[in-house]
Amino acid sequence: xxxxxxxxxxxxxxxxxxxxxxxxxxxxxxxxxxxxxxxxxxxxxxxxxxxxxxxxxxxxxxxxxxxxxxxxxxxxxxxxxxxxxxxxxxxxxxxxxxxxxxxxxxxxxxxxxxxxxxxxxxxxxxxxxxxxxxxxxxxxxxxxxxxxxxxxxxxxxxxxxxxxxxxxxxxxxxxxxxxxxxxxxxxxxxxxxxxxxxx
Numbered sequence: 001x002x003x004x005x006x007x008x009x010x011x012x013x014x015x016x017x018x019x020x021x022x023x024x025x026x027x028x029x030x031x032x033x034x035x036x037x038x039x040x041x042x043x044x045x046x047x048x049x050x051x052x053x054x055x056x057x058x059x060x061x062x063x064x065x066x067x068x069x070x071x072x073x074x075x076x077x078x079x080x081x082x083x084x085x086x087x088x089x090x091x092x093x094x095x096x097x098x099x100x101x102x103x104x105x106x107x108x109x110x111x112x113x114x115x116x117x118x119x120x121x122x123x124x125x126x127x128x129x130x131x132x133x134x135x136x137x138x139x140x141x142x143x144x145x146x147x148x149x150x151x152x153x154x155x156x157x158x159x160x161x162x163x164x165x166x167x168x169x170x171x172x173x174x175x176x177x178x179x180x181x182x183x184x185x186x187x188x189x190x191x192x193x194x195x196x197x198x199x
Contacts, residue, residue, distance in 0.1 A: 005097065008119050009075045017081060020052050027054065029145040033192055034058035034112060036183075037141050043109040044068035047091065048098050048130060049116035051075075053082030059112060060090035070103070072096040099126045103133040110139040117142055123164060124177050131178030134197045140179055142170075142193040147186045165191065 034055055039045060039062035047055050050071035059069045069091030073079050079093045087093075096102055098116065111130045120126040130140060144151060148166070152159050164170065170193065171181045179195035 005074060005121075017077070020054070020081070020085065023145070026145040029190055030055045030114065030143075031058040033114070033141060033143040033190070034062055036192060036194060037062070037110050037112065037139055039063050039067075039110060042066045044107060045070070045110045045112060046101070046103065046108050046130075046133065047071045048101075048111050048113045049073055049119065050082065050091075050093070051078045051114070052085060053079075053087030053090070053093070055112055055114060056082070056087045056090035068092075068108075070094060070108075072098065072101065074098070099129050101129060101133055105132050106135045108134050108138060110134065110141070112141045112143065114143045114145075117164060124173060127174065127177035127179065131197055136197055136199050138197045140174075140193075140195045140197070142191075142195070144191040145189070147188050147191050149186075150188050151191075165193075 041064040043063045044067060045059050045063060047059060047070065050056065050073050053071050056069060056071050063069060071082065071091045072094045074097055076095055079095055082088060082093055094102065098120065099122065111134055117123060134140065148163060149159055167184045174181050174195050178198050180198050181193065181195045183192065183194040185192045
């Protein structure tokens with residue numbers, strides 16, 4: 001979707017205030033996706049492209065009070081909506097570009113990214129940046145609360161062979177970016193990819 005940051009910010013700024021109201025029933029799907037990451041108490045995790053922070057409470061519950069939860073998003077209005085909803089109590093909110101994260105190399109145990117991949121201008125480079133901040137054997141979850149076909153239908157499109165999230169395209173993209181795909185699920189009510197950090 002996005003060729004530059006301005007398009008992404010404009011798109012989400014216009015929708016931030018009512019984003020949660022548009023998708024009021026997604027909470028359990030987010031919680032289940034976080035559970036699939038297998039986080040442990042004390043882990044450090046980033047929600048990349050956190051939006052209004054819908055995953056942050058589940059991430060905090062997974063890592064406990066001694067764990068670290070970061071929520072990074074490019075759009076200030078989405079972070080403001082997250083804070084307004086009280087989700088800043090579950091993690092530290094950062095306005096940051098997923099391509100240039102203000103996080104030390106190998107500092108995290110996992111990255112959670114809901115709906116992010118469609119908004120990455122350079123997916124290989126940007127996924128490599130997510131790999132940079134995760135320890136070897138750490139995990140990445142790419143998630144959406146509905147599957148690819150349902151999402152395309154919602155937007156009046158049909159799936160094509162060049163869809164970035166199709167497994168034949170995503171698997172080599174992840175590998176080139178430093179990730180090994182472990183799990184690929186594309187069902188009507190969820191899209192979930194789990195990948196492990198190589199090296």
